[in-house]
Amino acid sequence: MAEAKTADATASETLLRVEDLRTWFHTFSGTVKAVDGVSFSVKRGEIMGLVGESGGGKSVVGFSILGLIDPPGKIESGVIEFNGENLKDAGDARLRDIRGRDIAMVFQDPMTSLNPLHTVGEQMDEMLRLHTDMDASQRHARCVEVLEDVGISRAADRLKAYPHQFSGGMRQRVVIAIAMLAQPKLVIADEPTTALDVTIQAQILKLMRRQIRDNGASMILVTHDLAVVSEMADHITVLYCGKVVERGPTDDVIRRPSHPYTRGLIDSIPNPAHRTARLKQIPGAVPDIRKLPKGCNFQDRCPRVGAVCRESEPPLVATGARAHACHFPLKEGETQ
Amino acid sequence: MLGYTIKRLLQMIFVLWIVSVIVFLMMSFTGDPVFMVIPIDSTQAEIDQARRILGLDRSLFEQYLVFMNGMLQGDFGRSYVYRQPAMDLILERLPATMEIVVVAMIFAALVAIPLGVYAGANPNRTASRAIMSGSLLGISLPSFWVGMMLIFLLAVQWQIFPSSGRGDTVEFMGLKLSVLTLDGWYHIILPSLTLSLATMAIILRITRAGMMEVMRQDYMKFARAKGVSRRGVLYGHGLRNALIPVVTIFGLQLGDLIAFATITETIFAWPGLGKLLIDSIYRADRPVIVVYLMLVAFIFVVINFIVDMVYTWIDPRITVK
Numbered sequence: 001m002a003e004a005k006t007a008d009a010t011a012s013e014t015l016l017r018v019e020d021l022r023t024w025f026h027t028f029s030g031t032v033k034a035v036d037g038v039s040f041s042v043k044r045g046e047i048m049g050l051v052g053e054s055g056g057g058k059s060v061v062g063f064s065i066l067g068l069i070d071p072p073g074k075i076e077s078g079v080i081e082f083n084g085e086n087l088k089d090a091g092d093a094r095l096r097d098i099r100g101r102d103i104a105m106v107f108q109d110p111m112t113s114l115n116p117l118h119t120v121g122e123q124m125d126e127m128l129r130l131h132t133d134m135d136a137s138q139r140h141a142r143c144v145e146v147l148e149d150v151g152i153s154r155a156a157d158r159l160k161a162y163p164h165q166f167s168g169g170m171r172q173r174v175v176i177a178i179a180m181l182a183q184p185k186l187v188i189a190d191e192p193t194t195a196l197d198v199t200i201q202a203q204i205l206k207l208m209r210r211q212i213r214d215n216g217a218s219m220i221l222v223t224h225d226l227a228v229v230s231e232m233a234d235h236i237t238v239l240y241c242g243k244v245v246e247r248g249p250t251d252d253v254i255r256r257p258s259h260p261y262t263r264g265l266i267d268s269i270p271n272p273a274h275r276t277a278r279l280k281q282i283p284g285a286v287p288d289i290r291k292l293p294k295g296c297n298f299q300d301r302c303p304r305v306g307a308v309c310r311e312s313e314p315p316l317v318a319t320g321a322r323a324h325a326c327h328f329p330l331k332e333g334e335t336q
Numbered sequence: 337m338l339g340y341t342i343k344r345l346l347q348m349i350f351v352l353w354i355v356s357v358i359v360f361l362m363m364s365f366t367g368d369p370v371f372m373v374i375p376i377d378s379t380q381a382e383i384d385q386a387r388r389i390l391g392l393d394r395s396l397f398e399q400y401l402v403f404m405n406g407m408l409q410g411d412f413g414r415s416y417v418y419r420q421p422a423m424d425l426i427l428e429r430l431p432a433t434m435e436i437v438v439v440a441m442i443f444a445a446l447v448a449i450p451l452g453v454y455a456g457a458n459p460n461r462t463a464s465r466a467i468m469s470g471s472l473l474g475i476s477l478p479s480f481w482v483g484m485m486l487i488f489l490l491a492v493q494w495q496i497f498p499s500s501g502r503g504d505t506v507e508f509m510g511l512k513l514s515v516l517t518l519d520g521w522y523h524i525i526l527p528s529l530t531l532s533l534a535t536m537a538i539i540l541r542i543t544r545a546g547m548m549e550v551m552r553q554d555y556m557k558f559a560r561a562k563g564v565s566r567r568g569v570l571y572g573h574g575l576r577n578a579l580i581p582v583v584t585i586f587g588l589q590l591g592d593l594i595a596f597a598t599i600t601e602t603i604f605a606w607p608g609l610g611k612l613l614i615d616s617i618y619r620a621d622r623p624v625i626v627v628y629l630m631l632v633a634f635i636f637v638v639i640n641f642i643v644d645m646v647y648t649w650i651d652p653r654i655t656v657k
Binding site: 063127 | 553576652653
């Protein structure tokens with residue numbers, strides 16, 4: 001019963017525990033196992049980075065947590081334990097309560113995530129109407145407060161404006177404000193800065209981190225940008241083809257990655273100190289997720305591939321805070 | 337906004353003027369109405385006299401000036417057949433037509449929009465497929481056949497509804513209305529249903545297409561992530577975004593129904609504009625036809641203006657300039 005004991009001890013500090021989550025899409029051309037056995041957990045007050053290339057199933061993880069998977073997609077199995085409650089088995093009414101109030105989302109493209117026909121004020125007010133008992137004037141006051149908090153001046157006036165009257169960066173601030181309104185315990189941010197100008201990205205990230213810390217919330221930061229994650233996240237989970245290939249504390253993983261895929265991602269970040277060196281890249285592309293090879297999914301792009309990699313899939317092996325799924329993990333300081 | 341409204345009003349007047357010229361010319365080229373109003377055995381002197389009384393002996397241009405002058409004063413001449421002002425005839429019949437048209441449009445919208453939203457939001461369900469097949473029937477069945485079938489089944493076989501006439505009417509603000517009496521409603525239902533089927537099918541299909549497009553948008557998912565109920569997402573966030581083409585078609589259909597209620601009115605012996613028009617065409621009752629055409633043009637122009645106003649109300653990104 002050693003396992004039960006540890007679970008007890010961490011229950012209070014673990015906010016979200018995802019265990020062996022499988023979300024599959026049943027399409028005409030075959031089953032897409034977008035998320036296939038993913039496990040991770042998020043502690044209270046922690047920022048967890050979910051990293052991987054496009055098509056790696058990162059966004060699907062976020063939507064699965066909130067039960068926002070539409071047919072042909074389906075959560076096949078797994079546990080999504082949030083605050084001690086398994087969301088996978090929660091009914092739709094319960095999930096609606098949780099969405100927005102306990103778990104909020106920030107989407108990738110602020111140009112499209114706000115409804116163009118409702119004022120910013122209406123869209124903010126809706127969140128409070130759904131999840132709080134505040135009366136109209138209290139809601140208005142709260143909207144103004146949060147909007148000012150995310151750095152929008154003349155907030156009371158701006159509430160009457162429509163999304164198209166804001167710039168992209170400003171809209172993402174509005175989206176973040178909406179997410180923070182009901183003081184959620186967890187924010188799932190799906191590529192929150194990808195669609196923004198580079199100059200705005202740092203501002204928005206800083207804003208998000210401050211908002212999360214000030215509210216004592218946790219965050220899952222879904223991104224393909226390892227540079228962003230290394231600045232923001234406490235822990236990293238690296239996904240490849242719907243599976244976790246590596247996870248651990250951010251600094252540790254960045255300094256000494258175990259999985260060749262993580263190594264590749266790190267190497268492909270431009271380094272200003274080596275301006276003249278040619279930027280490294282991971283050869284090849286993510287394989288067709290409907291026709292995954294036997295063995296390790298990364299075999300065709302891996303510099304360390306061996307015979308065993310083509311035969312059996314490496315299991316996720318945990319050592320301390322770290323875990324990796326590789327037959328030939330990198331040793332400390334080793335480059336590939 | 338005021339400037340825009342004035343500009344639109346001037347445009348409307350211009351359009352109506354053009355229509356009046358076309359209507360006048362067409363009327364002048366389509367035969368001599370004198371022969372329709374005098375006895376067959378009239379002498380030449382009687383014919384000439386009739387011509388003079390009707391003003392048909394003057395030049396075309398003079399006739400047009402008289403016509404325009406009268407129109408500006410609201411006088412479209414007297415019906416050759418009924419010997420009363422043509423405008424009065426039309427206005428007497430207009431409420432009857434407006435009644436079945438408005439009831440038909442409301443009925444169409446109430447049925448088509450919820451079904452369209454449902455079919456657009458759940459395109460793969462069997463119910464949605466059934467709705468779409470049904471709408472195809474609505475478009476392809478001719479209204480005269482539908483009307484006759486309704487009479488056959490509901491009026492003759494089961495005798496639930498009456499097959500013709502307006503039923504009891506009540507005078508309201510000088511207009512005779514059937515919608516204010518229960519018996520009137522019994523009479524309205526069948527013609528309105530007949531009239532609404534095609535419109536219902538079209539609005540349903542447009543709503544569905546719009547919703548399918550809207551369902552893919554991020555803001556729909558964002559609304560769901562906020563915890564909005566499915567109904568709230570579909571109607572509060574989705575429908576309004578799908579509504580612009582629906583309103584366009586709604587406006588066009590409304591004008592269409594007013595103008596082309598003729599067949600339905602004939603089948604149900606509904607004493608509306610359509611029947612008056614058909615009778616007037618048979619008898620070459622020129623003033624009545626002219627008033628009718630001008631009225632329909634006027635209604636179309638006004639509906640268009642209202643539709644444009646509704647656009648700006650639906651979508652704040654559309655501004656009037």
